[in-house]
Amino acid sequence: MKPAPFEYIRPQSLAEACELLAGDEDARAIAGGQTLVPMLAMRLARPAKLIDIMRLPELAGIRQQENALVVGATTRQAVADQDPLIHAQVPALARVLPWVGHPPTRNRGTVGGSIANADPSAEIPLVAVTLGAEIMLATPDGPSSMTADDFFIGPMLTTIAPGECVSAVKFPVWQHKRIGVGFYEVSARKSDFAFASALAQVALDEDGRCVDIALGVGGVGDRALRLDVSPLLGTRLDAASVAEAVHAVASDMDASSDLHASASYRRRVATTLARRAIEQARAEAGARALKGAA
Amino acid sequence: MKVELRVNGISRTADVEPRKTLLDTLRENFLLNGAHAGCEHGVCGACTVLIDGEPVRSCLMFAAQADGYEITTIEGLAPAPGELSVIQDAFCETHGLQCGYCTPGMILSAHALLQHTHTPSREEIVEAISGNICRCTGYGQIVEAVQFAADRLQKSSILRPEQVRRGHDAPKEGSLDAAKTGAPAEIVR
Numbered sequence: 001m002k003p004a005p006f007e008y009i010r011p012q013s014l015a016e017a018c019e020l021l022a023g024d025e026d027a028r029a030i031a032g033g034q035t036l037v038p039m040l041a042m043r044l045a046r047p048a049k050l051i052d053i054m055r056l057p058e059l060a061g062i063r064q065q066e067n068a069l070v071v072g073a074t075t076r077q078a079v080a081d082q083d084p085l086i087h088a089q090v091p092a093l094a095r096v097l098p099w100v101g102h103p104p105t106r107n108r109g110t111v112g113g114s115i116a117n118a119d120p121s122a123e124i125p126l127v128a129v130t131l132g133a134e135i136m137l138a139t140p141d142g143p144s145s146m147t148a149d150d151f152f153i154g155p156m157l158t159t160i161a162p163g164e165c166v167s168a169v170k171f172p173v174w175q176h177k178r179i180g181v182g183f184y185e186v187s188a189r190k191s192d193f194a195f196a197s198a199l200a201q202v203a204l205d206e207d208g209r210c211v212d213i214a215l216g217v218g219g220v221g222d223r224a225l226r227l228d229v230s231p232l233l234g235t236r237l238d239a240a241s242v243a244e245a246v247h248a249v250a251s252d253m254d255a256s257s258d259l260h261a262s263a264s265y266r267r268r269v270a271t272t273l274a275r276r277a278i279e280q281a282r283a284e285a286g287a288r289a290l291k292g293a294a
Numbered sequence: 295m296k297v298e299l300r301v302n303g304i305s306r307t308a309d310v311e312p313r314k315t316l317l318d319t320l321r322e323n324f325l326l327n328g329a330h331a332g333c334e335h336g337v338c339g340a341c342t343v344l345i346d347g348e349p350v351r352s353c354l355m356f357a358a359q360a361d362g363y364e365i366t367t368i369e370g371l372a373p374a375p376g377e378l379s380v381i382q383d384a385f386c387e388t389h390g391l392q393c394g395y396c397t398p399g400m401i402l403s404a405h406a407l408l409q410h411t412h413t414p415s416r417e418e419i420v421e422a423i424s425g426n427i428c429r430c431t432g433y434g435q436i437v438e439a440v441q442f443a444a445d446r447l448q449k450s451s452i453l454r455p456e457q458v459r460r461g462h463d464a465p466k467e468g469s470l471d472a473a474k475t476g477a478p479a480e481i482v483r
Contacts, residue, residue, distance in 0.1 A: 008312035
């Protein structure tokens with residue numbers, strides 16, 4: 001359980017980091033290292049160089065942009081979990097963060113690291129895919145970006161190229177007044193890898209009708225999936241409509257089988273969790289208005 | 295490579311390979327053997343230390359990454375040589391340890407929790423030690439130990455209101471807490 005030798009470099013700027021990453025195909029970026037260091041310890045990864053991007057000022061901080069919240073790549077999960085802006089503007093992210101690893105790994109693990117790692121059962125990529133976040137990249141040719149949907153390819157696989165590094169994640173901020181979030185996850189123990197998870201965010205109008213809805217499932221296939229439940233727009237999210245809409249998109253989704261759970265189990269559980277997540281989100285959004293009226 | 299670390303309030307230097315973990319550096323270079331090597335890939339929590347007051351797995355961090363932080367090991371908790379901290383003492387009293395392998399990590403995780411709150415719920419205690427695996431004592435007595443320590447801290451003179459201040463005076467540049475908004479309560483000795 002000792003990593004193979006490597007060279008450790010701490011660049012002073014993001015441009016320098018990209019240059020170093022582009023200059024050697026055996027170079028890897030490290031931030032919190034909560035997934036990379038175990039990979040090194042088990043020698044599943046043997047990079048020649050580790051480029052430490054944790055303290056680069058360009059990757060730090062959380063800032064508001066028009067209709068979006070830009071979370072710097074090196075924002076630690078524990079910091080994001082306590083951040084009032086994230087709670088107010090991207091409640092879906094705030095909801096899943098307590099499920100990301102354990103307190104000690106959240107104290108070092110970063111938001112950008114979880115995105116770049118692209119674990120199919122990871123919660124932060126699930127939020128990015130469900131909400132349609134934009135992944136901001138630093139490349140040797142300057143900043144670039146792509147949608148989360150294009151970014152994630154498969155298990156631990158992204159479209160990131162040598163010399164590129166995730167610089168931030170731009171989460172859309174819904175402007176509706178009545179927003180609710182629902183999240184459920186099934187795993188062997190809390191904070192272990194999810195066998196299946198579902199995240200829903202809904203917006204209701206004053207009448208209680210659904211005006212916006214996003215639904216995603218994680219852990220089922222080889223990456224987080226956004227499910228199209230747009231037939232629910234305009235409904236009151238009654239149980240029958242929700243069940244029908246979820247069944248239509250979830251019953252034939254790609255699912256993977258492994259030691260822990262079969263594909264059909266994952267699909268069944270994800271379908272049920274998706275229904276419950278929408279119900280929880282609807283209830284939360286509904287309660288918000290009651291509070292406002294009182 | 296040469297690294298400069300702040301460990302238990304003392305600045306120390308070590309000459310290490312870049313691949314040397316903080317855990318191995320604490321144990322081999324500084325002889326702080328209270329940080330235990332268990333799984334060495336971030337699962338068991340035996341190697342837990344505090345970085346700027348928050349629990350972190352020292353096997354998942356290289357010594358080269360650890361400069362500029364305040365590192366606290368189990369050796370740094372006791373108020374004086376030969377004494378025990380309130381939490382350490384509580385673990386003894388409630389039989390919160392048997393073989394002792396997980397104990398330093400458990401106590402440091404509990405210590406961080408009790409810096410934030412002196413009235414933790416059972417759920418909060420369980421969450422705080424959720425990253426620490428015990429294979430012999432059993433979690434029941436460990437949870438009891440943390441609860442017992444919390445009760446004592448709450449009642450003891452250590453926690454007179456004027457001795458508890460909210461937040462840090464000024465987070466250090468590059469410190470883990472620099473980006474944090476609501477800093478935890480801190481006990482002033």
